[in-house]
Amino acid sequence: MDKNKLLMILIGAGTVAILVGGFFLGVQPSLQAAAAADAARQAAFATNQVNQAALDALESQNKKIGELTGELETLRLSVPSEQNMASFIDAVDAAAAAEGLVVQDVTPADATAYAPQGASAPAPQPSATATPSPSATPTPTPTPAPGAAASPAGAQAPAVHTDPSISAANFLAIPVKIGVGGPLAHTIAFVHRLQTGSRLFLVSGLDGGVDGGAKPAAGASATAAPAAPTETYSISGYVYVLAKAAAPASK
Numbered sequence: 001m002d003k004n005k006l007l008m009i010l011i012g013a014g015t016v017a018i019l020v021g022g023f024f025l026g027v028q029p030s031l032q033a034a035a036a037a038d039a040a041r042q043a044a045f046a047t048n049q050v051n052q053a054a055l056d057a058l059e060s061q062n063k064k065i066g067e068l069t070g071e072l073e074t075l076r077l078s079v080p081s082e083q084n085m086a087s088f089i090d091a092v093d094a095a096a097a098a099e100g101l102v103v104q105d106v107t108p109a110d111a112t113a114y115a116p117q118g119a120s121a122p123a124p125q126p127s128a129t130a131t132p133s134p135s136a137t138p139t140p141t142p143t144p145a146p147g148a149a150a151s152p153a154g155a156q157a158p159a160v161h162t163d164p165s166i167s168a169a170n171f172l173a174i175p176v177k178i179g180v181g182g183p184l185a186h187t188i189a190f191v192h193r194l195q196t197g198s199r200l201f202l203v204s205g206l207d208g209g210v211d212g213g214a215k216p217a218a219g220a221s222a223t224a225a226p227a228a229p230t231e232t233y234s235i236s237g238y239v240y241v242l243a244k245a246a247a248p249a250s251k
Contacts, residue, residue: 074198077198077199078198078199078200079199079200079240079241079242080199080241080242081241081242081243081244082241083108083111083172083174083241085108085174085239087199088106088176088199088201088239089106091194091197091198091199092106092178092194095190095193095194095197096180096182096190098190098193099182099186099187099189099190099193100182100186101180101181101182101186101187101190102180102181102182103178103179103180104179104180104181104232105177105178105179106176106177106178106179107176107177107178107179108174108175108176108239109174109175109176109177110174110175111172111173111174111241112172112173112174112175113168113169113171113172114166114167114168114171114172114173115168166242169243170242170243170244171240171241171242171243172240172241172243173238173239173240174238174239174240174241175236175237175238176201176236176237176238176239177234177235177236178234178235178237179232179233179234179235180232180233180235181230181231181232181233182231182233183231184231184233187206187208187231187233187235191203191206191235194235194237199239200239200240201237201238201239202237202238202239202240203235203236203237204236204237204238205234205235205236205237206233206234206235206236207233207234208231208232208233208234209231209232209233210230210231211230211231211232
């Protein structure tokens with residue numbers, strides 16, 4: 001092999017070495033930097049999409065701020081932060097006047113603290129039971145006759161929904177009794193007006209009926225007709241108070 005061919009081989013090998021070295025020293029770092037930049041761009045794009053979705057949701061809610069404020073005021077009237085029984089009594093008088101009834105009395109009782117127990121209103125305390133005599137013999141449980149069908153199991157009560165923000169410390173139930181005079185149909189319409197009024201009123205009982213006609217006054221004619229019978233009814237129910245949350249103490 002002559003010197004020229006050997007020189008050409010050496011020059012070619014050197015050129016290849018320079019190209020390979022240039023790739024690893026210059027081109028590959030640039031490619032890695034470009035790949036990292038592209039990954040960062042994609043991550044930033046994804047973050048921007050999430051932020052844009054949150055911004056769109058906030059803008060949509062902001063457009064409904066007037067509607068939401070109105071709903072909040074309605075809820076505050078329904079369950080106020082104070083007892084404000086004078087306003088409720090005014091509502092009772094207005095509802096009774098609209099139905100042609102006479103309000104005989106409105107009697108609120110002491111407020112009762114809320115306790116989650118699956119009932120819309122505080123449950124009454126169970127009455128005390130007499131202690132059985134030591135000599136009393138327990139009555140045996142009757143055995144069902146052969147072939148008798150077993151009674152179906154009762155349906156399970158729905159799960160009680162509770163909210164940690166509602167507790168005995170801020171939610172109160174106020175028992176109220178309302179006495180009215182007038183026809184039953186008008187009394188039922190009166191109760192409906194109260195239940196659909198601005199303040200939440202839960203009816204727990206309605207009793208009463210027709211009173212007997214009054215006897216003729218002394219000295220009146222024996223043939224005089226007695227006074228027309230009247231109807232009086234007593235409505236029991238609850239109104240509620242949700243106290244405002246106390247502001248955190250400043251440090």
